[in-house]
Amino acid sequence: xxxxxxxxxxxxxxxxxxxxxxxxxxxxxxxxxxxxxxxxxxxxxxxxxxxxxxxxxxxxxxxxxxxxxxxxxxxxxxxxxxxxxxxxxxxxxxxxxxxxxxxxxxxxxxxxxxxxxxxxxxxxxxxxxxxxxxxxxxxxxxxxxxxxxxxxxxxxxxxxxxxxxxxxxxxxxxxxxxxxxxxxxxxxxxxxxxxxxxxxxxxxxxxxxxxxxxxxxxxxxxxxxxxxxxxxxxxxxxxxxxxxxxxxxxxxxxxxxxxxxxxxxxxxxxxxxxxxxxxxxxxxxxxxxxxxxxxxxxxxxxxxxxxxxxxxxxxxxxxxxxx
Numbered sequence: 210x211x212x213x214x215x216x217x218x219x220x221x222x223x224x225x226x227x228x229x230x231x232x233x234x235x236x237x238x239x240x241x242x243x244x245x246x247x248x249x250x251x252x253x254x255x256x257x258x259x260x261x262x263x264x265x266x267x268x269x270x271x272x273x274x275x276x277x278x279x280x281x282x283x284x285x286x287x288x289x290x291x292x293x294x295x296x297x298x299x300x301x302x303x304x305x306x307x308x309x310x311x312x313x314x315x316x317x318x319x320x321x322x323x324x325x326x327x328x329x330x331x332x333x334x335x336x337x338x339x340x341x342x343x344x345x346x347x348x349x350x351x352x353x354x355x356x357x358x359x360x361x362x363x364x365x366x367x368x369x370x371x372x373x374x375x376x377x378x379x380x381x382x383x384x385x386x387x388x389x390x391x392x393x394x395x396x397x398x399x400x401x402x403x404x405x406x407x408x409x410x411x412x413x414x415x416x417x418x419x420x421x422x423x424x425x426x427x428x429x430x431x432x433x434x435x436x437x438x439x440x441x442x443x444x445x446x447x448x449x450x451x452x453x454x455x456x457x458x459x460x461x462x463x464x465x466x467x468x469x470x471x472x473x474x475x476x477x478x479x480x481x482x483x484x485x486x487x488x489x490x491x492x493x494x495x496x497x498x499x500x501x502x503x504x505x506x507x508x509x510x511x512x513x514x515x516x517x518x519x520x521x522x523x524x525x526x527x528x529x530x531x532x
Contacts, residue, residue, distance in 0.1 A: 286338035329385030386411030400433035
């Protein structure tokens with residue numbers, strides 16, 4: 210796939226790719242086709258990004274969203290902390306996912322081989338079919354540092370490894386779910402100079418919810434870093450956005466975020482806050498146009514913040530149209 214090169218810093222190129230992919234998926238992804246038909250939209254008349262309808266992310270919990278004659282190579286599954294069921298993302302080609310997360314990491318940080326990856330992801334390791342675990346395992350394999358690995362319930366070893374890495378000035382990424390990083394920071398105080406601390410979210414059901422700003426303040430103070438990085442991804446996407454601090458995310462060139470009106474999900478937001486729509490051109494064989502339940506703020510063409518999530522009872526409109 211050439212989307213990872215051809216869309217770089219080229220808005221027109223991105224739009225051409227997106228419109229072409231939309232027309233293909235509007236005809237070949239059965240659920241998306243029904244959804245568009247119920248909206249009385251003619252795919253052949255769609256010529257601009259803001260005319261593309263976004264499929265509510267909830268449909269990944271109840272329907273197969275897939276195109277192609279071949280069986281999917283893997284089924285990625287989400288957690289179900291909200292009690293509303295698991296999302297399933299049928300992935301036709303794992304190489305496409307690998308290209309996406311490797312190119313995104315390179316875009317923001319450089320070659321994965323140059324980093325030692327220390328993963329604190331207990332809630333993901335406890336279940337099968339996690340796209341994040343697949344990415345983490347791949348990064349471990351790509352790293353030139355044999356110390357890269359997972360730390361499930363042994364944070365003492367993690368602490369010792371961080372000390373060794375710091376002593377040897379090894380470029381390190383400590384990546385973990387929020388509650389696990391917070392547990393670690395409450396037990397150990399460090400001054401990390403060669404380590405990037407990156408959280409992936411994930412507090413629900415483990416301990417009291419901590420606002421992102423407060424979480425980052427605690428982690429910065431305890432671990433001796435000036436900023437906490439963040440990764441924004443989900444089972445239904447094959448791409449990730451990254452934040453290098455202050456909760457401001459940037460998308461890779463083949464991924465784009467826009468906002469919708471919370472009171473009418475079919476309309477764009479009239480200001481710089483609203484529900485988050487995502488175009489992920491790596492979603493070649495499912496649906497590249499996803500309406501999430503996240504509330505966001507746009508800071509620029511490729512920059513956004515996540516302010517929170519809609520309660521399911523507050524989401525209106527599109528998700529009933531296909532029935």
